[in-house]
Amino acid sequence: MSSRARKLLAPARLTKWAVSGPPFVFLLLFFVLPGVIMVIASFRYPGEFGGLAPLAAADPNTLHGFTLETYRFFFSDLIYTEIFIKSFLVALATTLICLVMAYPLALLIARSPKKRRDLMVLLVILPFASSFLIRVYAWMILLGPQAALSQLANGLLGVLGIAPVHLLFSPFAVLIAMVYVHLPFMVLPLYTNLEKHDPNLLDAAQDCGANAWHRFWRVTFPLSLPGIFSGSTLVFIPVLGMFAIPDILGGTGDMLVGNLIKEQFLVTRDWPFGSTLSIMLTLAVLLFVWIAAKLGTTRGRYA
Amino acid sequence: MNHNLRALLLLLLLSGNALAEDVLHLYNWNNYISAETVARFEQQCACRVEQDYYSDNEEMLAKLAAGASGYDIIVPTGNAMESLIRQNALRPLDKSRLPRLKNINPAYLDTAFDPGNKYSVPYAYTLTLIGYNAEKMRELGLPTDTWAVIFEPKYLEKVKGRITVLDSQRELMAAALKYLGYSANDTIEAHWKQARDLIIRAKPYWAAFNASSYIKELTVGNIWLVHGYSNDIFQANLDAKKAGRKFTIAASVPKEGAVLSLDSMVLHKNGPQPGLALQFIDFMLDGKNSAELTNLIGSGNPNLDAMRYIKPEIAQDPAIFPDPQHRAHLEMLRDLDRNQRRILSRIWTEIKLR
Amino acid sequence: MRRGFWLWAASLGAYTFLYVPLFIVIIYSFNDSRLNAEWVGFTWHWYDVLLHDNDMLAAMGNSLFIALVSSLAATVLGTMAGIAMHRYKMKALTFMVLTPVAMPEILLGVSLLLFFIQVLNLTLGLVSIILAHITFSIGFVAVIVRARLAGIDESIFEAARDLGASPWETFRYVTFPLILPGVVAGGLMAFTLSIDDFVITFFTAGVGVATLPLRVYSMIKIAVTPEVNAVSTLLMLLTLTMIVLASKFSPDVLRGKT
Numbered sequence: 001m002s003s004r005a006r007k008l009l010a011p012a013r014l015t016k017w018a019v020s021g022p023p024f025v026f027l028l029l030f031f032v033l034p035g036v037i038m039v040i041a042s043f044r045y046p047g048e049f050g051g052l053a054p055l056a057a058a059d060p061n062t063l064h065g066f067t068l069e070t071y072r073f074f075f076s077d078l079i080y081t082e083i084f085i086k087s088f089l090v091a092l093a094t095t096l097i098c099l100v101m102a103y104p105l106a107l108l109i110a111r112s113p114k115k116r117r118d119l120m121v122l123l124v125i126l127p128f129a130s131s132f133l134i135r136v137y138a139w140m141i142l143l144g145p146q147a148a149l150s151q152l153a154n155g156l157l158g159v160l161g162i163a164p165v166h167l168l169f170s171p172f173a174v175l176i177a178m179v180y181v182h183l184p185f186m187v188l189p190l191y192t193n194l195e196k197h198d199p200n201l202l203d204a205a206q207d208c209g210a211n212a213w214h215r216f217w218r219v220t221f222p223l224s225l226p227g228i229f230s231g232s233t234l235v236f237i238p239v240l241g242m243f244a245i246p247d248i249l250g251g252t253g254d255m256l257v258g259n260l261i262k263e264q265f266l267v268t269r270d271w272p273f274g275s276t277l278s279i280m281l282t283l284a285v286l287l288f289v290w291i292a293a294k295l296g297t298t299r300g301r302y303a
Numbered sequence: 304m305n306h307n308l309r310a311l312l313l314l315l316l317l318s319g320n321a322l323a324e325d326v327l328h329l330y331n332w333n334n335y336i337s338a339e340t341v342a343r344f345e346q347q348c349a350c351r352v353e354q355d356y357y358s359d360n361e362e363m364l365a366k367l368a369a370g371a372s373g374y375d376i377i378v379p380t381g382n383a384m385e386s387l388i389r390q391n392a393l394r395p396l397d398k399s400r401l402p403r404l405k406n407i408n409p410a411y412l413d414t415a416f417d418p419g420n421k422y423s424v425p426y427a428y429t430l431t432l433i434g435y436n437a438e439k440m441r442e443l444g445l446p447t448d449t450w451a452v453i454f455e456p457k458y459l460e461k462v463k464g465r466i467t468v469l470d471s472q473r474e475l476m477a478a479a480l481k482y483l484g485y486s487a488n489d490t491i492e493a494h495w496k497q498a499r500d501l502i503i504r505a506k507p508y509w510a511a512f513n514a515s516s517y518i519k520e521l522t523v524g525n526i527w528l529v530h531g532y533s534n535d536i537f538q539a540n541l542d543a544k545k546a547g548r549k550f551t552i553a554a555s556v557p558k559e560g561a562v563l564s565l566d567s568m569v570l571h572k573n574g575p576q577p578g579l580a581l582q583f584i585d586f587m588l589d590g591k592n593s594a595e596l597t598n599l600i601g602s603g604n605p606n607l608d609a610m611r612y613i614k615p616e617i618a619q620d621p622a623i624f625p626d627p628q629h630r631a632h633l634e635m636l637r638d639l640d641r642n643q644r645r646i647l648s649r650i651w652t653e654i655k656l657r
Numbered sequence: 658m659r660r661g662f663w664l665w666a667a668s669l670g671a672y673t674f675l676y677v678p679l680f681i682v683i684i685y686s687f688n689d690s691r692l693n694a695e696w697v698g699f700t701w702h703w704y705d706v707l708l709h710d711n712d713m714l715a716a717m718g719n720s721l722f723i724a725l726v727s728s729l730a731a732t733v734l735g736t737m738a739g740i741a742m743h744r745y746k747m748k749a750l751t752f753m754v755l756t757p758v759a760m761p762e763i764l765l766g767v768s769l770l771l772f773f774i775q776v777l778n779l780t781l782g783l784v785s786i787i788l789a790h791i792t793f794s795i796g797f798v799a800v801i802v803r804a805r806l807a808g809i810d811e812s813i814f815e816a817a818r819d820l821g822a823s824p825w826e827t828f829r830y831v832t833f834p835l836i837l838p839g840v841v842a843g844g845l846m847a848f849t850l851s852i853d854d855f856v857i858t859f860f861t862a863g864v865g866v867a868t869l870p871l872r873v874y875s876m877i878k879i880a881v882t883p884e885v886n887a888v889s890t891l892l893m894l895l896t897l898t899m900i901v902l903a904s905k906f907s908p909d910v911l912r913g914k915t
Contacts, residue, residue, distance in 0.1 A: 253506070275767075516878070
């Protein structure tokens with residue numbers, strides 16, 4: 001390399017580090033490092049009163065140092081696998097319901113005149129403008145025993161001779177709030193994808209004699225798979241770690257992984273086990289991302 | 304103009320004064336002191352009382368373990384206090400500055416948590432018991448003097464979906480253990496599992512695990528039967544009366560026994576105002592001040608001098624001041640060690656999932 | 658024709674589903690009853706209660722302060738990250754910026770709690786909340802800024818360089834004015850996210866420093882009165898204004914969340 005080129009390169013490199021350095025260092029410190037600390041914490045003993053037991057102790061009889069104890073505890077009882085499977089199922093159900101509700105809406109927006117689209121998208125986003133807790137709280141009111149919705153449902157059930165149901169504090173309440181909170185996450189990527197479809201394709205299919213259902217199932221749907229996958233990821237992952245919704249709307253059986261993790265830190269004072277559960281949750285998320293990516297590529301090949 | 308200027312100056316002076324004031328930091332239960340009492344103390348000491356609240360001992364301990372500091376006074380329940388003492392987190396009391404300590408009923412002194420009351424002064428207590436809609440219970444012919452009504456399907460069938468229990472690992476386990484005839488502090492895993500099975504069998508009949516909104520549900524009439532705290536149930540009854548409901552909310556101590564939570568005032572080691580804190584404790588030991596809390600929220604009162612200021616209908620309520628026979632069956636919860644906590648958490652997960 | 662009808666019906670259903678709950682919250686904030694059940698009559702009472710609720714007002718003050726500081730810092734760091742991601746395609750940085758946005762919030766909350774206590778020995782409070790909020794906001798700002806940069810013709814930067822502008826001058830007079838709408842939109846977004854955040858704040862807030870969402874949460878858990886509806890309505894108004902402003906500055910915001 002000539003000395004002239006090096007001179008030119010030096011300020012460029014300086015600029016690069018001046019621009020990327022600060023966010024890099026900040027995230028290294030407050031995102032990567034805490035993650036590493038959590039991994040380390042999962043291999044330690046809980047402190048007698050909370051926190052972590054010391055790494056080194058003068059008295060060899062007190063617990064200290066590293067251990068596989070929390071992982072052994074995790075696998076010693078099926079209950080923890082069970083709660084992960086349950087969380088997976090709730091996340092899956094939420095994702096599917098979101099998909100079914102979001103698809104027609106995204107399709108309609110994508111096929112509307114350009115002028116109207118922005119407004120329709122804005123209308124999907126606006127509920128975001130209210131805070132997450134408020135959206136959950138809204139369902140507390142709607143599903144309450146005196147609310148019109150409950151009265152209506154129980155009135156109908158009464159006609160059919162079925163005993164009245166409690167909608168609030170039930171798995172149903174948890175699911176409906178999960179869908180409600182995450183629905184826009186599904187609509188937006190779907191719309192972004194559907195908007196790009198070439199309408200000529202559908203015309204061509206029609207010319208070949210395909211009916212409306214065939215045109216959808218053979219043309220639109222396969223092309224929208226990338227949108228479906230990115231929307232599903234945006235819904236599935238947050239639901240998997242959710243604790244607030246079961247906490248507020250759940251009944252006697254609604255506990256998900258998120259609730260269990262929260263409990264380890266705020267009730268049981270068992271940080272190592274809480275860390276272990278968090279790491280398992282991270283692995284579950286990675287597993288899901290991997291499956292989604294796999295499905296995405298194989299399906300993409302056929303499409 | 305001149306008038307306004309003077310007002311402004313006065314305001315400045317006042318706010319300057321406020322800044323120079325001493326501040327007492329109190330970390331207390333939600334709604335566990337009367338506003339008038341605080342105002343009176345502020346006047347007397349020419350200081351300001353700043354309060355933060357918790358709604359659960361575990362929450363308070365977890366927050367302190369997570370580094371919360373700056374509190375002069377905390378009001379933990381026995382087991383949490385024991386844990387704080389063993390952590391060396393408390394400051395011993397200078398009893399020469401607490402002349403009114405003699406007002407406390409000796410039955411509430413010298414507990415296993417703090418022998419000799421080196422660190423703590425009893426503040427108030429609550430019982431964990433059965434609260435119910437009296438009319439509904441009578442109508443359905445259900446007993447109200449036993450935990451069976453919370454745990455036995457033959458009773459539960461009649462109140463399905465109208466019951467809530469506390470969303471607290473320790474309290475619910477204690478009730479189940481008591482019903483099974485064990486101590487509330489039993490830590491034998493086999494007994495815990497028995498209690499777990501009892502709870503899982505009863506769970507389908509319960510509407511929810513609930514921490515505090517059962518007060519409102521009782522008042523409205525949605526819920527007829529609860530496993531809850533005596534002061535909450537007292538509150539529900541007051542609210543129901545105020546709202547002109549046609550029913551009354553009552554409470555009773557089950558014959559199998561129940562949990563008594565004695566909350567005590569302690570000084571946190573890192574509190575910046577220990578002198579002021581002692582002044583506050585002695586102030587609260589005054590019968591009149593202590594009675595104010597009981598009259599407000601229906602808490603139990605360990606202060607003998609307070610009895611003459613307490614409204615008679617509260618003083619005679621056996622669910623607040625139980626008779627000696629019931630008192631003998633009351634137990635205070637002890638703290639669990641880390642392994643027991645982990646096992647209990649697993650049992651709790653099983654209870655929630657099954 | 659029939660198909661169009663079904664599409665409309667399903668979409669209308671979805672819109673109804675999205676809006677009815679929020680309208681209920683707003684309507685009941687004016688209801689003259691302690692219970693969120695039947696309609697009794699119109700009142701401003703709950704707004705009056707709210708204005709005299711010192712704890713709530715203090716929480717509001719905390720929330721605004723935290724949102725202001727954290728969104729300013731996140732805007733600066735996020736803009737830098739967005740530029741770096743666009744220009745240098747740094748894999749490690751891109752990963753660090755995007756992962757906090759994508760993973761379950763509880764994980765970030767819990768790991769920061771551990772880190773603050775165990776490593777920094779920090780008393781949880783304003784500082785820890787602000788640091789946590791910056792961490793998750795950077796990603797949102799960076800994505801919006803990067804989207805803005807992607808829409809700019811590269812040759813304009815070359816032209817500036819050819820005219821002898823230093824990197825700083827290029828940034829100051831060419832790049833920055835071009836991405837400014839994205840930066841502002843990103844900042845407003847970060848502000849909104851911070852005001853709204855519950856999960857991460859829940860783990861990183863100590864005792865004594867409550868934010869608005871934390872207050873709302875404990876009110877929902879303990880005793881719900883229409884005061885919650887009143888504060889919700891006001892909060893909705895605030896965040897609504899922010900989002901509309903943000904989308905005015907940069908339409909990318911509409912996709913920034915995806």
